[in-house]
Amino acid sequence: MPHVIERAASGRAKCRGCGERIGAAELRFGERVPNPYAEDEGETTHWFHLACAAFRRPEPFLETLTTRPEAIEGRAAWEHEAELGRTHRRLPRVSTAERAASGRAACRSCREAIAKGAWRISLVYDEDGRFVPSGFIHVRCARSYLETIEVMARLKHFSPALGDADLAEIQAELEAAGPDQ
Numbered sequence: 201m202p203h204v205i206e207r208a209a210s211g212r213a214k215c216r217g218c219g220e221r222i223g224a225a226e227l228r229f230g231e232r233v234p235n236p237y238a239e240d241e242g243e244t245t246h247w248f249h250l251a252c253a254a255f256r257r258p259e260p261f262l263e264t265l266t267t268r269p270e271a272i273e274g275r276a277a278w279e280h281e282a283e284l285g286r287t288h289r290r291l292p293r294v295s296t297a298e299r300a301a302s303g304r305a306a307c308r309s310c311r312e313a314i315a316k317g318a319w320r321i322s323l324v325y326d327e328d329g330r331f332v333p334s335g336f337i338h339v340r341c342a343r344s345y346l347e348t349i350e351v352m353a354r355l356k357h358f359s360p361a362l363g364d365a366d367l368a369e370i371q372a373e374l375e376a377a378g379p380d381q
């Protein structure tokens with residue numbers, strides 16, 4: 201069966217992208233994948249908030265969005281974010297922004313230690329639909345690692361607790377590395 205965008209019939213499904221529940225009647229994206237527990241038969245569906253699908257699964261999400269000509273709230277924004285993720289291959293791995301809790305992690309871009317208290321971006325790896333933690337980069341290394349600094353929408357989405365002052369600091373560090381080319 202093809203992937204779907206539909207209204208959630210109940211509020212029971214959890215989003216694969218963020219782990220939170222998807223509210224009843226909210227639009228959601230369902231990615232059909234082979235059922236790992238049934239050898240030759242059957243599919244299972246991975247559910248996502250539309251935002252989480254745009255950020256984490258850009259290709260199947262865009263493919264499905266084109267089959268839905270009707271008005272979808274936030275459509276232009278999700279389309280834009282998914283396009284960014286499709287053209288910048290590492291962007292869907294971006295998860296949260298946070299201050300480093302210790303100085304032990306090394307940046308996956310420059311390989312230097314991320315100082316305690318410094319802003320870092322956490323990355324996830326898509327392991328058959330399970331998004332597992334896979335290290336960090338300095339916020340200032342976003343430009344070289346991701347090949348774009350257009351990451352604020354996803355950082356805000358996955359780190360809803362960040363305040364305006366935090367976001368301003370992160371934006372300044374992103375821009376310090378130079379503009380997109």
Ligand SMILES: [Zn+2]
Nearest residue numbers: 215218249252
């Ligand atoms: Zn979600």
Ligand SMILES: [Zn+2]
Nearest residue numbers: 307310338341
């Ligand atoms: Zn770095």
